[in-house]
Amino acid sequence: MDTTIVNVALPAMGREFAVDPSGLSSVNVGYLVALAVFIPVSGWLGNRFGTRRTALTALLLFTAASGLCATAGSLAALTAYRVLQGVGGGLLAPVGMTMMLRAFPVAERLRAQQYVMLPTAVAPALGPVLGGWLVDTASWHWVFLVNLPVGLLALCFGLGVLPDFPGRGAARFDVLGFVLAGGGLAAVLYALTAAPDRGWGSGAVLVPLVGGALFLAALVPWELRARHPMIELRVFGDELFRTTQRVLLPTGAAFMGVLYLCPQFLQTELGYDALRSGLATFPEALGMLTASQIVPRVHDRVGPRRLMVVGGAGAALVVVLLTILTADPRPLAFYPATYLLGASVGLLFASAQNAAFVTIPPSRTADATTLLNMQRQTAGAFGVALAGTLAASSAGGASAYRIAFLTLAALCLCASLLALRVSDRQVREAYGAADPSPAPGETAARVRRTAGP
Template identity: 50%
Template sequence: MSVSVPPRLVVSAVFVASMFMNIMDATVVNVALPTLSRHFAVPVASVSGVVSAYLVTLAVAMPASGWIGDRFGARRVMLVAIGLFTAASALCGVATSLPELIAFRAVQGFGGGLLIPVGMAMLFRTFPPAERIRANRLLIVPTLMAPALGPVIGGLLVDGLSWRWIFYINLPVGVAALVFGALFMPGGSEHRPGRFDLPGFLLAGFGFPLFMFGLSTGASSGWGSPSVLGTGVAGALLLVLFVLVELRVGEPMLRLRIYSDRLFRVTNLQLTFAGAGFVGTLFLVPLFLQNGLGFSALHSGLSTFPEALGGMAGVQVTTRLYKRVGPRRLMVAGMCGTVVTIAGMGFAGPGDAAWLIPVLMFCTGCSFGFAMSPSQAAGMATVSAAQTGQASTLLNTLRQAGGAAGVALLATVLGATRPGPVDLAGYRMAFAAAACLMAFGVLFSALVHDADAAPTMADGPGDLGGQPVPEAA
């Protein structure tokens, strides 16, 4: 007798598990870099290739993911991406040299670059607009939990077992998601992607990695260094050319004209600045606690973890208010909350940081979840099902760049001010910069028109067991 599993439950479970694995992997690896440096007997600067290789291939795959998902079917691409990411994780765990590890991380990045945009497109196609605020209860889980859990789990694995386990931990999650998806994930209609845009792919394939590399290494290598200037400027010029080409060709790889949709454009900008401030804060707080105040790595990780609990609480509240209040006021309130709490972290000191930072991280997570859930639910309200794959790719590509820019900005502030255990002024300036990024999120939240998001505010069946819309996969 065949087992029938509700399609929405299958898509939700596979996507959340895959996204959690993908996001946590990035934060876990950062904790292990000093250990990898000692294991392979190379300088810390050399093991940065383990991170940059992942980011480069992620940046290559992500812009093309919308076309690939439409061309070969989102279900098929999602399963291949999960298999690729999981297999690469296993290979990273058995790597015997640093070049091997970097190569396997590059494969992992390619799988990760396909996972999130294609999976998000499936999720939004599975849930009709009226149910998307409920879907965001699921979507927000990996976004908030994985970055908070990564440093804690990474520290425990590296100290208690081996650096190899930061990759092995992906295997049970990946295998379970792959098997469950292969057995129960529904098929669906494929959307005509048009001809493959080779010029656009080449421009994006070189432009995004070069720009992201320059952005992510500028603070550590110096913004005036030849490598940063060369890669950053070259990447920016290629991306400008990419935009010009994409606006002229009949069948572009990225349909940038989707940004003419007011609601999609404004929510994307809000998500980009909010993501920059959020990821930048998650980067800043451990440095402040460990280097500035002398906390241990585990104590630091436990101090940031309340952010995830706050995020879960914020999502529960905003989900219940959304259809009565609309997205704009919820987004503005949530973003204002993040401005206040992140700015407040700059006033923490040796005498109160042990309790004040966890409290403010909880409040930051609560405010961030309060703002992000309605933003993500409303963002694609006016995007057609056929363009959902492209819209998801645009959203995730811009958000990835925003996160990298947030980290680069705060790292630059720290590099310029050189704060230490005695002088915490540089950290205070960095927290102020993160709060300013969130303030831009407030501005774009205020530009949202609730009437544009009306389809997501209609009454719907509200359960995970309903049938998907025709374009589910």
């Protein structure tokens, strides 16, 4: 939720700090860069200190930083506190996914994802709605204060019942790998975030983009030779994981791009306020929740490849519909359109994320989740940068939005075509090799037995 709730509050922050809206980008860029830097190190920390301790420490840091953000008296202080938030968020997301994957055997993960999809789908869509309401009725400080009760409850719950999954040992910290991965990813994400406002030809964009790309290019040979790599790139040797990442990359870019474009179009072209535009895009969360309930029921019969192909093609058709709506705006049509978009993308996401890990051994789960989260952040930033750049192109107005939507539709279609390479046979074989599903109530006992004290 924190990735979307802050955007609505930026104008209010600018008024209080007497800063032009364009100068507020550091509030989000600082968070995003810190997130990127610390995603690669999450796997090492989980292996070194255990997943439970790493997750709870990250959650505590994120919650404390949220409280500090609410007390910020200047833009510089707020940016610094947002960096702390990004550190906590960058550590929390990969290690949390690792714990879920290790707690449930292959045959049970789709059922577990029915619950995981609830915050994944609802929270980002709820952010603009809740943020708009809090800013209008209270102040911008509350977009950070709202994290405190959630974080404290989660900490108490985690301390009481969260099991631990010890890592494979405390390998030496790969300093150069951390610098290349964290620095390269942070520089690329910074450039992608700044590109729509500053232009792709600006030195402020080109220098970090090229520098970050060089860092990431140098990372590959170093990590393949390192005895204890920060990021285990050999995970990409798993064919099913590699293929699903190719599918998720354009899908994530297109989805985040559409979620960025829709509120922009509704506010700039149709005159919606922030709250109303947030409500218009909220149905995508309901669509994703619907898909999360459908996929476990049809997955074994239909197969992940067909679900992913249908999801990608459906998303492309919906985005084309949104393109038509930019020429003939019908405000009520946005509600079913965003719902269908969420349902289509949900079919693809749920199937692809499950398939990505079915052939990954438990000892490599942390490495795979780190790579997945790096890819997710990069895809999202690229999608927003691409959408923002095209929407601000020389075509101007609704024509520019049509070009942007059609480009994102092409990305969805690309994902659908790439999904044809996913092997249902490999997924079936992995399910067949997995332990049979336990009786109700056995999962928790199994976790306690395997996780240790």
